Every structure is written in structure tokens, then in C-alpha cells.
Amino acid sequence: MAKILIVDDQDMMRDSLAATLVREGHEVVAAYDGQIALQRLGEKKFDLMLTDLRMPKMTGLELLTEAKKIRPDMPVVLMTAFATVQTAVEAMKQGAYDYIQKPFDGEELKLLIERTLEHARLRVENQTLRGVVESMNAPRPLVGDGAVMMQVKRRIELVGKSNATVLIRGPSGTGKEVASRAIHIASERRDRPFLAVNCAALSESLLESELFGHEKGAFTGADRVRRGRFELADGGTLLLDEISEIAPGLQAKLLRVLQENAFERVGSSVTQQVDVRVIATSNRDLEQAVHEGKFREDLFYRLNVVPIELPALRDRAEDIPDLVRHFLSNIARRDRAPFRHIEPEAVRVLQKYHWPGNVRELQNLIERAVILETDPGVIRAETIAPWLKMPGEARGGSGMEQLAGKPLEEVEKHVILSTLERFKGHRVKTAGALGIGVRTLGMKIKKWKEVGEFAET
Ligand SMILES: Nc1ncnc2c1ncn2[C@@H]1O[C@H](COP(=O)(O)OP(=O)(O)OP(=O)(O)O)[C@@H](O)[C@H]1O
Ligand SMILES: [Mg+2]
Structure with a gap:
């Protein structure tokens, strides 16, 4: 279903066209001259404009030019009698998407409209895609x-x-x-x-x-x-x-x-x-x-x-200091926060670990350290060390056991922060996963910020 604006000075033509398109499931607005059409274009967005070429006050060509100023991306299709095909060709040079020659039947029109809308959709898709590609092409250095x-x-x-x-x-x-x-x-x-x-x-x-x-x-x-x-x-x-x-x-x-x-x-x-x-x-x-x-x-x-x-990362521990610095500076830039330092002993601890999740695991750990480290100046070895499960240690379960016997408020904070971390700080997703409202989440974070227990931009 599309929003279509029809412009034609002949009542019969306009009304039967409108009826056909409404039957096809489109939303139709009809205008009997160019000036009214321009007014409608200013009021809302249409997916397509279908206009007659010969009309009093303003011709279809003039309307095309003016319409392009208001809605440059909206496709315009001209309806024309045989004698004016030459003008229609001219119109296409000026940015009309296509033209259809009168008289035409419903099927012909339907196909033309489908093709026009599909073309417009692909154009939008291409633009979005290009945006995605550009952001994906942003340099991401291979550190090490x-x-x-x-x-x-x-x-x-x-x-x-x-x-x-x-x-x-x-x-x-x-x-x-x-x-x-x-x-x-x-x-x-x-x-x-x-x-x-x-x-x-x-x-x-x-x-x-x-x-x-x-x-x-x-x-x-x-x-x-x-x-x-x-x-x-x-x-x-x-x-x-x-x-x-x-x-x-x-x-x-x-x-x-x-x-x-x-x-x-x-x-x-x-x-x-x-x-x-x-x-x-x-x-x-x-x-x-x-x-x-x-x-x-x-x-x-x-x-x-x-x-x-x-x-594997454990086989190139020499790259760990550079990787850590790289992730810390990424976080600082992203959060527009000062660069967090890390003490040399903490880096040594990281270099001894076996990293089953490799660089991704290191990156997540640094992210967690920035959020949870209570020392405002530097990330400490004693903060990080308990998170590193050494080979042979039980997987899973242990995290929960560490929380047993802790005040509920602290447990809640831990769960919220690690969920935030998992969703890269995305509050809507975090609140969704935790089954609480975004506002509730926001209030909790605000409270921690006030007492200086949470840093974010
Ligand atoms: N040498 C590196 N320099 C900087 N960042 C890195 C480096 N290697 C990995 N990363 C980061 O670690 C994370 C995982 O990297 P990536 O997605 O390329 O791994 P992968 O080998 O494709 O993993 P998978 O097999 O799970 O798909 C990414 O966030 C990436 O930015
Ligand atoms: Mg991959």
C-alpha cells in the first residue's frame, strides 16, 4: 500500500483513477490542479505522484519542477495523450520517473506503479546500505x-x-x-x-x-x-x-x-x-x-x-599491552571520558591468563574493568584477577556462588552492570533482558552516578 497523489483537471479521469487505485489498496489524494497538488505535497509525504501533463494554471512539467523542490526523492509519473509524448520524454530528462500514455488500462497502470515503488524502495535500500558500508569501513586497526x-x-x-x-x-x-x-x-x-x-x-x-x-x-x-x-x-x-x-x-x-x-x-x-x-x-x-x-x-x-x-591470544601474550591500551583508548573516546590507566601488575596478570575467548574476551574484560573498578585513577590487578578463571577451574556456577551471602542491592547492581556490559551500554535492550522498565533502569543508574559509583557520559 502506498500514498499516491493524483493530479488531473478532468473530473471523470481523476475520479476513476482514484477509484482504481483505492481498490488496489492504496491511499489516494486527488488534486485538480498543480497549485493544490503543491499544497498537498507540503502537507504530507507521498510515495508517488501521478500527474496529467496538460492542465490549466500550471502544466505537468511546471508542477514536476516545483514538486522536486519540495520532495526531491518522490517519484513522479506523467500521464500523457499521444500528441504530447515528446514532452513526456523531455519531462523524464527533468527528473520524472516515467510516463504512461492515455488511454491506459488498469493492469498497465498497476505494473507501472509497482515498478516505480520498487525502484524507489531499492534506492532507499542502496542509500542505507551505503551508510552501513561507510561506517563499517571506518578504520579498525589490527593491533599487535x-x-x-x-x-x-x-x-x-x-x-x-x-x-x-x-x-x-x-x-x-x-x-x-x-x-x-x-x-x-x-x-x-x-x-x-x-x-x-x-x-x-x-x-x-x-x-x-x-x-x-x-x-x-x-x-x-x-x-x-x-x-x-x-x-x-x-x-x-x-x-x-x-x-x-x-x-x-x-x-x-x-x-x-x-x-x-x-x-x-x-x-x-x-x-x-x-x-x-x-x-x-x-x-x-x-x-x-x-x-x-x-x-x-x-x-x-x-x-x-x-x-x-x-x-590464539595466549600464544602472543606480547601483544596484550598494546591491545589493552587500544581498548582503553577506544572506551575513553566512545564515552568521552578521560583515559583510564592500568597498573603494570594488572597487565602482567592478563599476560599469564590462557584466554579461551581470545581477543574478544580481553576486550570484554577491559570493558568490565572500566565500569567496575572503584579506584578512579587506575585499573588494579586485584580487581581483575578474581575474574580470570584459571584452566581446570569450574566453568559457570562460580560467578553465582561469589554472590551468595552478598547484600541484595549489591547483587542487583552486579547483575544490572553486567547486563549493560553485555548489551554494550544499550539501555533499552538491557531493561528488556532484565524485565524492568527503561525508566527504572535509568533511575538506578542515576542514583549510582550521584554517589559516584557509576561513570558514563
Ligand atoms: N588485532 C586486533 N586488534 C584490535 N582489535 C581486535 C584484534 N583482534 C580482535 N579484535 C577485536 O576482538 C573482537 C573479536 O574479533 P573478530 O570479530 O575479528 O574475531 P573472529 O576471529 O572473527 O571471531 P569469531 O570466530 O568468533 O567470529 C572484535 O571486537 C575485534 O574488534
Ligand atoms: Mg568472526
Whole structure:
């Protein structure tokens, strides 16, 4: 359903058109001349304006020019008799989206309107996407100057210059995504999109249409054409996260795009050509999956043109001081708060820990330390140490036991702060998860702030 403004000086024409569109389920406003139309345009937003060309007072062309000043993004379709087709062509040069020749039937009009609205929708989608891409392309440095990371960085610079497919491997949280963005930034594609798809998160059929798109009616629920990630990433980079999880049928299709740069949308026989650099990640043993027949060998070799291995954080403890400083300065910038220092002993404690969650775990821990450290000057080892579960220690449960026997108020504060932390400070999500109102949450935080037990911007 769309909001449509119809402008025509002939009552019969206008009324029957309005009736047709209302029957189609649209919301229609009718105006009998250009001046009234402009007035309506100023009052509310329309998705589409359908205007006659020849009208008294103001012609359709003049109306088009004025309407573009008020609603530059609204598509305008002109209705014209045969004699004025030439003018309609002129109008399209001036920004009209399309024209329809009188007399026309309902079906013709319906198709035109659908096409126009779909085009406008795609334009908005593109704009949003471009915004997302820009924010995603914001530099996120790969921190760490230890020998291993230096080697990784050199490889990224080299591979950036090529179009080769890259396979990045390493345990969870070691920075595979950061590294793939770094490759994109190091390449000539840096001004083009960088998109990511998590292959483990979707079922086979959903993943297929996510990657390759689908035609309208390709399957139940496919009520409009959808462009897939390969199309959207054209000229740029596509990150396929957790590639080992991709089903056999899709492995074949993926191999084809990698080899021929060609694919079809689901439900279409039209072959599309794209130019996309693919980066794949995996934290599983792919050779083993190949050996077990779960992952195609030819695809494995095609992906593994340039391998990059990210080591576990415990194997590069020398990078920890830099990482800690990096996260602290990120937090300070984000919260517009002074930089929190950390005492050398605390860093040594961190360097001894085994980091099962790797860099992600370190990042979360620093975030927690900034929130919970009561010493305003510096983050202390004694604050951090109790949070680090040494190997062999019971997982889970222990956190709760630590709270047993504590005043309820303190327990509540602990739960609220760790939930806030989990949702990156997002109050609406935090309140939702805790089953309390956002205002209640806000009041509690305000109270802690007043007594200096909580720092936030
Ligand atoms: N070398 C690094 N420099 C700065 N930040 C890093 C680095 N490595 C990881 N991070 C940060 O740690 C977090 C996890 O990194 P990332 O998402 O790249 O890991 P991953 O290997 O893709 O993990 P997963 O296997 O779980 O998807 C991110 O917030 C990222 O910004
Ligand atoms: Mg990842």
C-alpha cells in the first residue's frame, strides 16, 4: 500500500483513477490542479505522484519542477495523450520517473506503479546500505606488533594488492573479521562495499537467497525480487564467515562464482556476472572436513589460495599491552571520558591468563574493568584477577556462588552492570533482558552516578 497523489483537471479521469487505485489498496489524494497538488505535497509525504501533463494554471512539467523542490526523492509519473509524448520524454530528462500514455488500462497502470515503488524502495535500500558500508569501513586497526602479528600484517598488505581468495583461520575471537577488513582496506576495492555473511547462521535455502538473491515468486514468501550479497558486493569484498558450515549443494554454486564470477538468482535463468573478492573464515579444521567428505576438496583449494593463520591470544601474550591500551583508548573516546590507566601488575596478570575467548574476551574484560573498578585513577590487578578463571577451574556456577551471602542491592547492581556490559551500554535492550522498565533502569543508574559509583557520559 502506498500514498499516491493524483493530479488531473478532468473530473471523470481523476475520479476513476482514484477509484482504481483505492481498490488496489492504496491511499489516494486527488488534486485538480498543480497549485493544490503543491499544497498537498507540503502537507504530507507521498510515495508517488501521478500527474496529467496538460492542465490549466500550471502544466505537468511546471508542477514536476516545483514538486522536486519540495520532495526531491518522490517519484513522479506523467500521464500523457499521444500528441504530447515528446514532452513526456523531455519531462523524464527533468527528473520524472516515467510516463504512461492515455488511454491506459488498469493492469498497465498497476505494473507501472509497482515498478516505480520498487525502484524507489531499492534506492532507499542502496542509500542505507551505503551508510552501513561507510561506517563499517571506518578504520579498525589490527593491533599487535609481536613477531607473529607482524608477519600476518605483511601478508595482508601483499594479498591486498591482489584479487586472490583468502582463507583466514584461527580460533574464535582472534580477529578474523578485523583481518578481513584490513585486507579490504589494503586493496583497491576499499571504496567499494565490504559485506559479510555468516554461513552458520542461516538454513541452506535462506543462505542461498542471501548470497545469490531471488526472483519474485521463487518460493513461498518471496514476494519481491531480492538482490543477493554477491550482487550487492559487486566491485568490493565479500566475507563468508564460518565457511565450513556451508551445505554441499551450495558449495557447488559457490565454487562456480569463484571460478567464473557467474551465478543466477534463485528462480531465475538469467546469469549475472560480478566482480567480488571473497574472503572466507573458519575456526574448524577444514582439511579434516575435506577428509570426511563434508567439504568439497576443489572448493577448499579454490578458497585456500592465500592462507592466513591467526594464533590464539595466549600464544602472543606480547601483544596484550598494546591491545589493552587500544581498548582503553577506544572506551575513553566512545564515552568521552578521560583515559583510564592500568597498573603494570594488572597487565602482567592478563599476560599469564590462557584466554579461551581470545581477543574478544580481553576486550570484554577491559570493558568490565572500566565500569567496575572503584579506584578512579587506575585499573588494579586485584580487581581483575578474581575474574580470570584459571584452566581446570569450574566453568559457570562460580560467578553465582561469589554472590551468595552478598547484600541484595549489591547483587542487583552486579547483575544490572553486567547486563549493560553485555548489551554494550544499550539501555533499552538491557531493561528488556532484565524485565524492568527503561525508566527504572535509568533511575538506578542515576542514583549510582550521584554517589559516584557509576561513570558514563
Ligand atoms: N588485532 C586486533 N586488534 C584490535 N582489535 C581486535 C584484534 N583482534 C580482535 N579484535 C577485536 O576482538 C573482537 C573479536 O574479533 P573478530 O570479530 O575479528 O574475531 P573472529 O576471529 O572473527 O571471531 P569469531 O570466530 O568468533 O567470529 C572484535 O571486537 C575485534 O574488534
Ligand atoms: Mg568472526
